[in-house]
Amino acid sequence: MVEGTQRKLAAIVSADVVGYSRLMGADEAGTLSAMRAHRKELWYPTINHFGGRVVGTAGDAILVEFASAVAAVESSIAVQQGMAKRNADLPDDKRMLLRIGINIGEVIIEDDDIYGDGVNLAARLQEIAEPGGLAVSGNVHEQVEGKLDGTFTDDGLHEVKNIARPVPVWRWSAIAGVSPAAKAATDQPLALPDKASIAVLPFDNMSGDPEQEFFADGMAEDIITGLSQFGSLLVIARNSSFSFKGQSVDVTAVAEALGVRYVLEGSVRKGGERIRVTGQLIDTETGNHIWADRYDCRLEDIFAVQDEVTEAIITAIMPEIDQTERERARRKPPDKLDAWDLYQRGLTSFLQQEHVSRLEAMEYFDRATEIDPGFALAWARAAVARTRYLLHVNTDEREMFSREAREKAQMALRLGPSDPICILAQGDAMMHTGEHALGIAKMQEAVALNPNAAEIYHALGKALDNAGRNEEAIEAIDRAIQLSPRDVAISRFFTIRAFSNFHLGGYEDAVAGARQALHNPNPTIWASVCYAMALFRLGEEDQGKDAMGKVYAEMPGFSLSFAREALSHFVQEIVDNILETLRRMGVPE
Secondary structure, three states: OOOOEEEEEEEEEEEEEOOHHHHHHHOHHHHHHHHHHHHHHHHHHHHHHOOOEEEEEEOOEEEEEEOOHHHHHHHHHHHHHHHHHHHOOOOHHHOOOEEEEEEEEEEEEEOOEEEOHHHHHHHHHHHHOOOOEEEEEHHHHHHHOOOOOOOOEEEEEEOOOOOOOOEEEEEEEOOOOOOHHHHHHHHOOOOOOOOEEEEEOOOEEOOOOOHHHHHHHHHHHHHHHHHOOOOOEEEOOHHHHHHHOOOOOOHHHHHHHHOOOEEEEEEEEEEOOEEEEEEEEEEOOOOEEEEEEEEEEEOOOHHHHHHHHHHHHHHHHHHHHHHHHHHHHHHOOHHHOOHHHHHHHHHHHHOOOOHHHHHHHHHHHHHHHHHOOOOHHHHHHHHHHHHHHHHHOOHHHHHHHHHHHHHHHHHHHHHOOOOHHHHHHHHHHHHOOOOHHHHHHHHHHHHHHOOOOHHHHHHHHHHHHHOOOHHHHHHHHHHHHHHOOOOOOHHHHHHHHHHHHHHOOOHHHHHHHHHHHHOOOOOOHHHHHHHHHHHHHOOOHHHHHHHHHHHHHHOOOOOHHHHHHHOOOOOHHHHHHHHHHHHHOOOOO
């Protein structure tokens, strides 16, 4: 045995908070304050009273060691009854419920920590416990039967992850023996948070092969992790969504229990050397399936397949959720709009290309920050809307919008220092003041935080193009297109790709890219400019000049001075190349 370690038999209690991510997303400061109060006033005093030792805490989780099963169960029941009473008079969205699992087993003690199967099984029991209740192993129930007033129900044998044999599980509910108000409180569905929210249910293993259980669980866990990187989405923690594992569930009931608007469910089926993964996304407010797909892969590398399918699902469902949220906001009466609705309406305007729509987007984002000054994403979008508008403004307005963009980006970063979109906003503001190296570094930081967001790769590609790093820009844009081939902003992706090829002298590729941009929704005037310039450089001078006629039709005042001002944040070499081409095409000063 390693020096400093020992083994002994102990009763282990594992507990965590139901819907902790949702609570934190709705009110981080309030949730942390409530957690501290519960620990100080109820949890720790009760644990100490029954002779328990807190082994560790991590976020919303707590692990406790007891010398006896009776003390462990008595302490846990007292905590759950105390929580029911503390929750009784609180609104739905403020209630903090616990799941608790208890097991007796041999543990390894090393310094002040404990390890072993006894601990692992307690954690697995906690995952399947009901909110406000206990799930205990059969050996715990044998120890406490007849010694406590609480009533346990036999829940049969359960297969649990990483435990070789099925485990007999007994349940106790906090609802028994507390006031009617507390019982009603635990029965009521959780209120929906302000922003979009989703629960990813454990994927069903349809193969009859226990080995695929790990693949199915890993798939759902990775999707939860990936979706959590999108600041616009509240994702329910794994422990809460996995409490439905092995159950035949009604997604509406799941949504009410977890306080979410969207539920993602799926299945895994293996056949020979191939595996099929299916997924479907349900809007529980309407009951509609807003996305469904299946993926067939060869099982050459199980982890590569898991990564590939996870990425595909994440990048497929996020645009569907975003579009559904924008549609929901659009249908709301103007006098009923809250900060989230205004934010969604701002995104709708922002995704259109006309400069008037950009002004509209700024107004919506600004109103959202007025209603909710702590709304980091709204500050970030307000900043980016201004930097994008700089391509359409004159000299007098340019400094004002540039200054406002920097100020709003700084506010976004203060409120959301680890949110990729807030970091992107600061990088974008830096790019438009000529700080290319710093701006690109910020974009790369945002990519590292959320490698599944096409929008961030698009912003990185734009920044690299502005800095004259055009081959890298093409790589970033290709990744954006790969992640979101039907993106609502796909014309912008192709426009940047076209310009990067133009700067590299790849005029045929520039023509092809600009043509793709022009044949997708909402192309900008700059797609037409690039198309015309690339044709001209290929020797198709008449066609190039004809294409410029469409530019003048859209913007009669287009001129060299306008282009010089709009492109002032690009490196000088690129600006000179564009202006020289336009001059040779007869564009007026």
